[in-house]
Amino acid sequence: MFLQIKLTIPNCTCLKDPQETKLGVLIMQNSIELIDEIGFEAFTFKKLAQKINSTEASVYRYFENKHQLLMFLYAWYWGKIEYQIHVETLHIEDTEEKLFKAIKMLIEKKNSNDIYAFVDELKLKRIIESEGIKSILNKKVDDVNKNGAFDNYKNLVAKLSGWLQEIIPNYAFSKMLITTIIEGAHIQHFFADHLPRLTDKQQDKDNVESFFIDFLKLLISQNINYGQSN
Amino acid sequence: MFLQIKLTIPNCTCLKDPQETKLGVLIMQNSIELIDEIGFEAFTFKKLAQKINSTEASVYRYFENKHQLLMFLYAWYWGKIEYQIHVETLHIEDTEEKLFKAIKMLIEKKNSNDIYAFVDELKLKRIIESEGIKSILNKKVDDVNKNGAFDNYKNLVAKLSGWLQEIIPNYAFSKMLITTIIEGAHIQHFFADHLPRLTDKQQDKDNVESFFIDFLKLLISQNINYGQSN
DNA sequence: CATAAAATGATAGTTTTACTATTGTATACA
DNA sequence: TGTATACAATAGTAAAACTATCATTTTATG
Numbered sequence: 001m002f003l004q005i006k007l008t009i010p011n012c013t014c015l016k017d018p019q020e021t022k023l024g025v026l027i028m029q030n031s032i033e034l035i036d037e038i039g040f041e042a043f044t045f046k047k048l049a050q051k052i053n054s055t056e057a058s059v060y061r062y063f064e065n066k067h068q069l070l071m072f073l074y075a076w077y078w079g080k081i082e083y084q085i086h087v088e089t090l091h092i093e094d095t096e097e098k099l100f101k102a103i104k105m106l107i108e109k110k111n112s113n114d115i116y117a118f119v120d121e122l123k124l125k126r127i128i129e130s131e132g133i134k135s136i137l138n139k140k141v142d143d144v145n146k147n148g149a150f151d152n153y154k155n156l157v158a159k160l161s162g163w164l165q166e167i168i169p170n171y172a173f174s175k176m177l178i179t180t181i182i183e184g185a186h187i188q189h190f191f192a193d194h195l196p197r198l199t200d201k202q203q204d205k206d207n208v209e210s211f212f213i214d215f216l217k218l219l220i221s222q223n224i225n226y227g228q229s230n
Numbered sequence: 231m232f233l234q235i236k237l238t239i240p241n242c243t244c245l246k247d248p249q250e251t252k253l254g255v256l257i258m259q260n261s262i263e264l265i266d267e268i269g270f271e272a273f274t275f276k277k278l279a280q281k282i283n284s285t286e287a288s289v290y291r292y293f294e295n296k297h298q299l300l301m302f303l304y305a306w307y308w309g310k311i312e313y314q315i316h317v318e319t320l321h322i323e324d325t326e327e328k329l330f331k332a333i334k335m336l337i338e339k340k341n342s343n344d345i346y347a348f349v350d351e352l353k354l355k356r357i358i359e360s361e362g363i364k365s366i367l368n369k370k371v372d373d374v375n376k377n378g379a380f381d382n383y384k385n386l387v388a389k390l391s392g393w394l395q396e397i398i399p400n401y402a403f404s405k406m407l408i409t410t411i412i413e414g415a416h417i418q419h420f421f422a423d424h425l426p427r428l429t430d431k432q433q434d435k436d437n438v439e440s441f442f443i444d445f446l447k448l449l450i451s452q453n454i455n456y457g458q459s460n
Numbered sequence: 461c462a463t464a465a466a467a468t469g470a471t472a473g474t475t476t477t478a479c480t481a482t483t484g485t486a487t488a489c490a
Numbered sequence: 491t492g493t494a495t496a497c498a499a500t501a502g503t504a505a506a507a508c509t510a511t512c513a514t515t516t517t518a519t520g
Contacts, residue, residue, distance in 0.1 A: 462520095465516100466515100466516080466518085467514100467515080467517085468514080468516085470511100470514095473510080474509075475508080475509100476507075476508095477506070477507090478504085478506090479502105481500100481502080482499100485498075487496075487497095488495080489495095490491100
């Protein structure tokens with residue numbers, strides 16, 4: 001209706017797909033704006049409804065509560081970035097090169113090739129970095145997980161760890177490595193902005209990318225050498 | 231009063247130090263119990279007060295709100311584990327050995343040498359793993375950080391990254407590596423328990439420790455070799 | 461042991477959040 | 491033209507997140 005490409009979203013992350021309607025798209029756009037501005041804790045459906053000249057009751061037709069909305073944005077983000085990675089690595093032959101391209105896209109703050117201009121991608125990425133993990137870290141995780149809430153994220157991790165397996169077939173921790181890089185990059189970006197003494201921030205440079213790329217290169221070179229010497 | 235050793239806690243993480251009084255200790259013990267049981271979102275001062283046969287108003291004399299209580303537990307945990315690491319590495323000469331000992335203590339689920347039996351250390355560790363990061367990831371982080379709320383965590387990171395600097399003097403990312411291991415271990419443990427497809431869980435084995443220890447060993451060997459060959 | 465100070469309990473109240481229910485109106489679509 | 495769907499408007503409830511006051515108990519101290 002409003003999007004070039006509509007993403008598949010686990011249906012337990014919403015009561016009604018907001019991508020389908022005008023109000024739904026307004027909810028998506030403005031919840032991203034508002035959560036980025038005031039933070040998830042201070043965010044309420046009442047404030048959101050006021051922002052878009054609608055009512056609480058209308059928002060509740062799309063989402064059971066704000067936590068479900070966050071899970072939706074989370075799933076939507078991972079669906080989107082997986083698609084972007086798919087497109088931007090299609091032409092690459094070498095698996096290692098594919099993997100590095102994908103990792104860089106995940107770490108960099110702004111994706112260059114944004115196909116979903118109807119939401120502010122920079123703000124969404126900032127939300128995923130600082131609020132995203134809250135959609136997982138709670139007591140209801142097992143219930144929603146059963147219903148597939150995190151499938152988009154899992155698919156991406158499966159794809160990238162599959163590539164890593166191709167590069168280092170005998171490596172036992174490929175999923176841990178991928179999730180450590182993804183989650184680590186989020187936390188390190190947050191630390192760099194707010195708690196620089198917990199990180200190695202340098203001016204005018206995104207150390208986070210250098211750190212994780214170096215990390216991955218070291219691992220690959222070591223394991224390939226190891227494989228050769230056996 | 232009740233503790234063998236009283237920990238220094240940033241005073242912005244409480245209104246009155248709960249370590250000093252009987253009720254305060256009850257609040258510490260039972261908030262850990264209750265948060266572990268029902269999760270931080272469902273946790274309220276009313277429920278806590280009922281559990282200890284006290285009143286909401288009394289709890290509010292120690293903490294402004296539940297978020298401040300979480301920050302207190304966070305600071306207390308890092309103070310405690312830094313002390314434990316201090317004690318258990320005192321007798322070790324070799325810096326590399328010290329570092330590995332510390333990392334293992336941070337990653338393992340239950341610390342063997344528990345000097346603070348008055349709180350359930352296993353439950354506290356589980357809270358730090360699954361709720362701890364929420365004390366950082368919010369819009370008030372800059373304010374409380376100015377007042378030293380996270381100093382205990384920072385001190386620990388400074389200590390370990392200092393050791394790493396001794397081992398690999400020219401390594402540029404020592405703090406990032408330490409925080410990546412600490413935060414990574416928390417998330418990986420949570421994933422192993424709830425979202426195993428995001429990790430490389432194996433039965434009857436804590437892969438998380440193997441993963442990070444292997445990685446650290448690789449990094450050190452690589453950099454030492456590199457230093458030698460130059 | 462007496463007494464002041466501190467800590468806690470008991471009670472009551474306010475504001476905000478997090479919802480639910482109902483009814484009327486506009487829009488789409490068939 | 492009728493019918494379903496979507497949304498707005500309004501109202502209401504229960505719980506959460508506090509704040510205030512005053513009585514009572516505990517503790518420190520001289």
